[in-house]
């Protein structure tokens with residue numbers, strides 16, 4: 001069977017596992033583990049705290065440091081079947097496209113890697129080739145965060161990570177981070193006629209938001225010279241705020257859901273330090289002077305590191321050589337690449353399909369994109385041949 005037919009066959013199996021982020025991915029991982037162990041890979045599986053999800057880290061070729069990681073997340077966003085032309089979890093070929101949830105984001109890439117595994121296995125590789133399959137990318141990259149920690153603890157130091165998110169096989173060398181928070185304000189309820197006897201959580205939340213917006217303005221002046229992002233600076237945004245019960249009742253609770261998209265890690269530290277100082281020195285003392293039980297607590301929903309553009313990048317050099325791309329771009333969406341980079345692994349994003357089809361009804365991947373991905377992987381195989 002040719003590689004492309006084998007890739008679609010594997011993709012059909014992968015799409016049939018409904019690995020929505022909220023649900024288990026264990027059956028998909030077991031299927032991939034079987035294919036990889038048949039190819040002779042060394043496998044390492046690790047589950048999350050619930051036991052319902054797992055990461056799979058497979059190695060072909062020699063053990064040790066300096067390997068190349070091919071990374072893909074196994075989870076998909078939910079699909080509403082009534083909005084689809086055909087069942088989202090049954091791969092359907094129409095024209096030159098394969099339809100199904102996850103085909104482009106990003107089971108197509110995983111299928112191509114699994115199809116190629118036996119080829120990599122029969123090649124005498126000069127460096128290790130790793131395949132990293134992770135969970136929970138769509139809801140905060142929790143799987144990749146755990147996996148990066150696990151491989152470091154296992155003493156494995158790969159040199160390069162290629163994240164196969166859909167880029168139309170273009171080369172992406174940078175994206176902003178995506179940090180999400182919920183800040184909860186607890187005050188003291190009371191009668192609206194005597195505001196000084198209560199602690200109004202809505203009013204304190206408003207002061208907090210106002211400080212955040214001031215920081216948003218100050219961040220504009222911190223945009224790094226030559227930033228290629230749009231907008232070029234780190235942004236903050238308040239998406240939801242809710243609190244209080246009625247016009248004439250002092251609000252006892254309020255919560256603020258906000259996000260920050262850092263172009264550089266220092267900006268995130270700048271915002272957190274400033275807000276932390278403002279809370280500790282100004283807001284909390286004023287609240288606790290009236291009610292010692294008052295509080296402000298920030299929950300981290302997710303902190304997905306940005307992918308920093310760097311001058312020297314082995315990952316970019318390799319992928320540009322493999323694909324013939326003469327330039328690399330930056331994108332506005334977040335991926336697992338920043339996590340690998342922050343672990344000291346040169347990281348790049350390049351994968352089949354278009355982000356325009358991701359997270360939508362009738363998600364598809366063009367068969368030509370899978371062919372281009374297989375070609376890249378086969379060139380990688382030749383490059384790694386000892």
Ligand SMILES: [Zn+2]
Nearest residue numbers: 105106137165
């Ligand atoms: Zn994705």
